[in-house]
Structure formats: structure tokens, C-alpha cells
Amino acid sequence: MAKGTGIGSGRKSEKDLKVRVKSSKGRKIGSTLWLQRQLNDPYVAKARAEGYRSRAAYKIKELDERYKLFHRGQRVVDLGAAPGGWSQVAAQAVGSTEANPLIVGIDYLDMDPIPGVILLKKDFTEDDAPQLLIDAMGGKKADLVLSDMASPTTGHRPTDHLRIVHLVEIAADFAIKVLAPGGTFVAKVFQGGTEHELLALLKRHFAATLHAKPKASRAGSAETYLVARGFKGADGGD
Numbered sequence: 001m002a003k004g005t006g007i008g009s010g011r012k013s014e015k016d017l018k019v020r021v022k023s024s025k026g027r028k029i030g031s032t033l034w035l036q037r038q039l040n041d042p043y044v045a046k047a048r049a050e051g052y053r054s055r056a057a058y059k060i061k062e063l064d065e066r067y068k069l070f071h072r073g074q075r076v077v078d079l080g081a082a083p084g085g086w087s088q089v090a091a092q093a094v095g096s097t098e099a100n101p102l103i104v105g106i107d108y109l110d111m112d113p114i115p116g117v118i119l120l121k122k123d124f125t126e127d128d129a130p131q132l133l134i135d136a137m138g139g140k141k142a143d144l145v146l147s148d149m150a151s152p153t154t155g156h157r158p159t160d161h162l163r164i165v166h167l168v169e170i171a172a173d174f175a176i177k178v179l180a181p182g183g184t185f186v187a188k189v190f191q192g193g194t195e196h197e198l199l200a201l202l203k204r205h206f207a208a209t210l211h212a213k214p215k216a217s218r219a220g221s222a223e224t225y226l227v228a229r230g231f232k233g234a235d236g237g238d
């Protein structure tokens, strides 16, 4: 807490102010810890106060501050969009409206509507998903493809690793197919999860490829973000 903001000698320390959740009979220890973390997370509180549906909104905001991702009038695809934080940020940043929607989001989970965002309820790994997204954009190219997709973990490390790699690979293939020259691809990856082959593919197709971990991404989590900028065009990498 900053100096001068205390409330006298009875002031509680930050440690005391932390909400502690007692484990109850029906609740597993993992859920108790999750609840405790949510209740004490400044990004959760900020998202609630500022009207964002997820704390994840601050990850894309931070990446935007660092890499100037969004510009007015751009078309954006949001893969793994639920509950909608990234789509909200994107819609505001590019000036997307109901009359001229510039954002298309996809998730297999239900989502409440977001003004200026076309939402598809669909599994992105299904064969017809890419074409449905292209159709939703009226056949136009995208300037940004964002993927925050993550599958629920099984606890079986090799399986989880393969699933993560597969999601990033199909997101990258899609980005290469739909991006306009100069476009950007941002994807959640996990440390040790970005395969050499995928990096090599991106390096061929983009002018610059880097990894970034926003502050809003929990320090203990292995997640990090891959940012590939300056798309060379569909034939650029061949």
C-alpha cells in the first residue's frame, strides 16, 4: 500500500487484507486455492470495475501497448474468444460497431453478445471452422489473428502437450491463410511448447517473431505469447 493512504494505527497490513478461503467439505483443495487467488487478484477486481469479462483483457492490452497491435478500422479474428475480454478490447481499439462489425470471434462455449463482434459457437478444430470465419468476415482478409485458445488439461503431460501444439499449429495455418500482407498473429503458447517447426514456419512468413509474457499473465503459469508481425503475404514464405 502507498505511504499516506493508511487509516491510522489500527491499519491492517496487506497480508491481513488478503481474503482467505476456508476449505469446506464439498470443495476440493484446488478449487479453494483457485477461489482464494481470484478474490485476491488485482486484475480480476480491475476487470470487474472496468466492465471487462475476463482478467485476460489486460494481457492483450499490455501486448498492444508494447507492440502497437491495434489500429482503427482493422479486421480482427479472435480464436478461443470466451468469455470475451479480448474481443471487447479489440472492438474498442479498432472502432468496431454493430453497423460495421470488424471482429469475428469463435469459441465452443456459449458467449453473451458483444457489440461490434460476430461470435461463432464452434470448435475451431472442426474442418469447416476456418471457412465459416472467412465467410463471417465477408471474404475479406484480416489484419490481426489472435489466439488465446487453451484446452482443458487432462493431467497426462504428453497428451496435454500435443493438444497445445496442435491448437497453435492450426491457428498459425489459419493466420497464414487469412492475413493481409503486413498482418500480425498473436497466440498463447506454453514454455517449451513452441515447436521448432512452427517457429521456422512463422519466421518464413513473418518479418519478426518474438515471445512475450505480459505482467497480467500469472507468474507461476507456463503460458507465454507468441507475436509474429509483418506478414509477408500468402506466397511470401514459399
Ligand SMILES: C[S@@+](CC[C@H](N)C(=O)[O-])C[C@H]1O[C@@H](n2cnc3c(N)ncnc32)[C@H](O)[C@@H]1O
Pocket (backbone or CB within 6 Å): 053, 054, 056, 057, 079, 080, 081, 082, 083, 084, 085, 086, 087, 106, 107, 108, 109, 122, 123, 124, 125, 148, 149, 150, 151
Ligand atoms: C483462456 S480462454 C480465452 C479468454 C479470452 N481471451 C478472454 O479474454 O475472455 C481460452 C478459450 O479457448 C477456448 N477453446 C479452447 N479450445 C478451443 C477450440 N478447439 N475451439 C474453440 N475454442 C476453444 C476455450 O473454450 C476457452 O474459452
